[in-house]
Amino acid sequence: MRRLRGALLGRRVRLRWVHLILGGALLMPFWLLAMVLVSPFLDMPGTVVAGSAAAQFAAYGVALPLAAVTALFPLTRPLSVAAARGLCGVAPERFADGPARSWAARVRTAGWFTLHVAVGGLVAGASLALPPFALSLMVLPFSASLRESALASFWSLDQAWLVWGGVPAGVLSLVALAAAAAGAGALLARQAPRLLGPTPADRLAAAERRAAELAVRNRIARELHDSVGHALSAVTLQAGAARKVLDSDVAFVREALAAIEETTRRTVGELDSVLGLLRQGEDDGELPGPGLEALDRLLSAPGLRPAPAVTRGGDLGRVPGPVSREAYRIVQEGLTNAVRHAAGAAVSLRIAVDEEELEITMENPLPAAPGAPAVRRPDRPGGGRGLTGVGERARLLGGTAAAGPVDGVWRLTARLPLTGGSR
Template identity: 65%
Template sequence: MRLVSTLFGPQARRRWVHLILGGALLMPYWLLSSVLVGVLGGGGRLFTGSLAVQFGAYALALPIAAASGYTPLTRSLCVSAARPLLGVPAERFAEGPARTRPARLRASAWFTLHLALGGLISGASLALPPLAAVLIVLPPLSRLTGERYETYEVLTGTGPWPALLGPVAGLAVLVGLAAASAGAGALLARQAPPLLGPTPADRLAAAERRAADLAVRNRLARELHDSVGHALSAVTLQASAARRVLDSDPEFVREALTAIEETTRRTVGELDAVLGLLRQDEDAHGTEELPGPALDLLDDLLARSGVPVAYEAVGDPAGVPAAVSREAYRIVQEGLSNALRHNGSSPVSLWITVHSEELEIRMENPLSGRAPVVRPGGGRGLRGIAERATLLGGVAEAGAKDGLWRFTARLPLGGAR
């Protein structure tokens, strides 16, 4: 039963279709080669029934097919045909055109092998079934009609034994054709991964694409975490403070509601800008800069942060490269969010110093001793700060010392490049 499935099962039939497709693709090359063989042979007739001429044209057609298969798109077309018909796992095929010389050579070798086997199986599929039908049908037909069939006698000879063995021979011809087709299909299936699979260069390019996609997702996650996380922390603190003095200090409540409104409006704008990148093509992710505020908007951030901040700048933050300026803004923002969650409205001291080759950010605030405000999904802020600093070639450190929470980040100004 397993042998029958191997020879005549669905997979065998799909592979036979794939081989027939190869035979069809071979036909233009074979016709061109037949013309060349006829001309070079000096014969008056270009197409003859001579097997020598036909196989000579077949042999000449294969190098022509190999030369035409040395194109980038050959691999894509071959993969499109082989993936649904050969029964090979889809992940073992390469994606896209063959862009390197080794990949094109492999695709050309596959194309030639496919056409070579496909031409043989196609020719056998055209010639052998009629022969098998003659061997199977004519003996019983001759007994019923009492007539002699010269074609059958030429094939089998005369006498009782050829007449009895003819049907067996016809079935054997069909089984042999099925076996040859199954064998050729299995050979193509074995050769598909090494010839149509990804080359080392393809694997490297795929790994680089995955790494780039992962970097983009991490960058977007950091932007969302820092922007939305800071806004939620500030809004929570402002709303909590306003609720406590709702009846006694209406002016403070009015200012808190104004700060909440402005914080949420600014955050929604930043959120739309980040989500806009997610709706773009993947190719744009790797080349387009992430939107976001920079150090020129730091005063507004400090004014609306929900915590009193003593800020001192040394040097000119406006002259910091744009990429470093954006990352520095996010680092300060996350530092303020961390202070809000851990110490409420305790005052924060912030120093930003622009050195000749790096930007230094220092922040400290007193430890309150109370449990921090826990936000679902939180706990990644300091890690995000460290990632931002590392991507620019800098360092970030944070920890408690002498009753203060101290945070320091150093960002090379050349990190923008």
């Protein structure tokens, strides 16, 4: 008995019933307009609303195509999805997001809307008419005045068997109404994902959005890796060197502490800029950061001993801003790797620009090369993404990058087209 009551009057069934009544309310304007349209062709005594049953069902048949045409507007889908998601008991991820852009999505939405208002109109009409009728049936055996009234004659309640069968007939009428509403609600719940679910075009658009979001996340991750990673490597090296000469070279310790202070202040500023974009949820296509104009400051950091040997070629001032920023990060990552894996080794940098591209070449001795200092490679769980980021930066600009051992040295090369400034 409890299971039957849940199947007919459970919370989900009641919500779906409300959804069907909402469909009936949405059908009403179309039905009234259809009654006006069909009234000249039918014999309709009395008012338009109180016409014959044939006229009302004829208007019902005309109203459904009108509703279908109206549902072709793109905004119909999000409104229908919101109603179905809240009342039909279907998993939210099975619905499409946003307006229906393609004609295939619009036709499916129109099919859903027409089904909703068609079934909802019938259930809503029955929900309004059947309970008073059932109540009259149940009262009929106990009221002689009701049996003799014009209402009883209009509803054909003057049958002899209803004198003793009115109560069960009324109860069965209400049970039939609840069963019909439950079945109609289940039908809509089954059809909702098919008609309001994502089309292939919607899935493609969602995949493109996810790819764009992932690209933004990867760009921010590269910025954090290169700026913060370089700063921490430099700070670690400076702090370690200062600790070793703390008692013997106060001037060097003072210089190292000043460099640590400057490095951390600059990095905190860059970190605030990147985190500001995350807080605002914005991405204007260009993340903030220094460019080649800050190259001298980067190369003169106290942690780089001996200082890199730099060769410049061409006018670096005419490098477009996005290319300049990516070039700075690539040089920064190369220096970070040199400090981390070959501390104290000579580093050479060649950066040149011609009419078409900017070329970067960095070299430092391999740890195992003859004469190279022994270097302890620290364990870095989750690390090793720097060179991957270098390749991604170059490819985003339409360029190339490569890194690896060549003739006893570690060489990093990158070629960035000057026309790749739009990202």
